[in-house]
Amino acid sequence: MTASVKSAVFPVAGFGTRVLPATKSIPKEMLPVVDRPLIHYAVTDAVEAGVERIVLVTGRNKGALEDYFDIAYELDRSLEMRGKEEARAAIRAFLLRPGRVLYVRQMEPLGLGHAVWCARHAVADGPFLVVSPDDLIVGETSSARQLIEAHARTGGAVVAAMDVPRAEVGRYGVIDTDSPDGALVPIRGLIEKPAPEAAPSTLAVIAHYLLPPDVFAILEEQQAGAGGEIQLTDAIAALIGRTPVHGLRFSGRRLDCGTTLGWLEANIAMALQHDEYRAAVLGFLKQSEESGAKRAPPV
Numbered sequence: 041m042t043a044s045v046k047s048a049v050f051p052v053a054g055f056g057t058r059v060l061p062a063t064k065s066i067p068k069e070m071l072p073v074v075d076r077p078l079i080h081y082a083v084t085d086a087v088e089a090g091v092e093r094i095v096l097v098t099g100r101n102k103g104a105l106e107d108y109f110d111i112a113y114e115l116d117r118s119l120e121m122r123g124k125e126e127a128r129a130a131i132r133a134f135l136l137r138p139g140r141v142l143y144v145r146q147m148e149p150l151g152l153g154h155a156v157w158c159a160r161h162a163v164a165d166g167p168f169l170v171v172s173p174d175d176l177i178v179g180e181t182s183s184a185r186q187l188i189e190a191h192a193r194t195g196g197a198v199v200a201a202m203d204v205p206r207a208e209v210g211r212y213g214v215i216d217t218d219s220p221d222g223a224l225v226p227i228r229g230l231i232e233k234p235a236p237e238a239a240p241s242t243l244a245v246i247a248h249y250l251l252p253p254d255v256f257a258i259l260e261e262q263q264a265g266a267g268g269e270i271q272l273t274d275a276i277a278a279l280i281g282r283t284p285v286h287g288l289r290f291s292g293r294r295l296d297c298g299t300t301l302g303w304l305e306a307n308i309a310m311a312l313q314h315d316e317y318r319a320a321v322l323g324f325l326k327q328s329e330e331s332g333a334k335r336a337p338p339v
């Protein structure tokens with residue numbers, strides 16, 4: 041029997057420099073995709089997968105994230121007075137029971153591994169999810185549920201994994217394995233951001249993980265790795281040999297909202313899946329292409 045997954049950690053303390061200037065004064069995780077911010081998708085998936093405790097690792101200038109989980113009294117009252125009950129109900133539906141959302145401050149953005157370590161006292165006993173909200177995964181079954189189901193089979197650590205073109209491996213942690221096929225791949229090594237010719241495979245780690253609590257002791261001792269950051273990938277690599285570590289080729293589509301282009305693509309992809317917007321967006325795209333839409337002057 042594997043332990044149930046009670047906590048999910050959402051590291052949201054990064055500066056999001058690849059999406060500047062949009063992220064100068066709002067957190068990257070508050071960027072909207074269609075009609076809701078990235079954090080909304082990530083937390084909803086975890087809650088629907090049965091996770092009780094939501095831990096946000098925040099930093100300075102991230103107040104908008106905390107407000108998103110709070111009652112907005114003036115807004116609520118205004119919607120009520122104007123009879124906008126549907127909007128009011130939708131906003132209220134997202135609110136979690138008081139005490140379910142915990143905030144931990146990462147005082148300096150020293151890397152994803154460091155952010156996860158900062159959550160060590162907030163996470164309940166047992167395995168926990170880590171989800172980077174800018175890696176949006178959409179499909180029939182959420183990545184949270186898929187990771188939890190995989191973990192029930194394998195125990196240990198499970199990382200979301202995806203095949204990428206070899207030329208792009210340098211953007212990811214890459215999996216070294218003896219058996220690269222199938223949905224659940226046993227991992228014998230992980231290399232952070234390798235050169236294409238040095239990559240052990242083209243199976244890349246996406247920032248959705250299910251980790252055992254042992255990872256905290258490893259992170260406690262860990263030094264900075266690639267890019268001068270304390271890398272979560274290095275800590276997961278250190279788990280190999282102590283506990284099973286698997287890559288899960290998740291089903292669904294991953295939309296990388298950590299870059300401006302990726303975020304734009306995510307909005308288009310999600311709008312095209314949206315019953316209300318699909319036809320209008322398709323029409324707009326077609327029309328824009330035909331008219332060779334004029335470029336806005338540079339700002």
Ligand code: UTP
Pocket residue numbers: 051052053054055056057058059068069097146148149150151152154155172173174247298
């Ligand atoms: P990224 O690797 O995308 O880093 O972090 P970033 O700082 O947000 O963005 P760039 O690279 O400057 O464009 C992945 C996730 O981990 C969080 C980020 O907020 C994001 O959700 N993170 C990253 C932290 O919480 N702390 C860190 O020190 C680094």
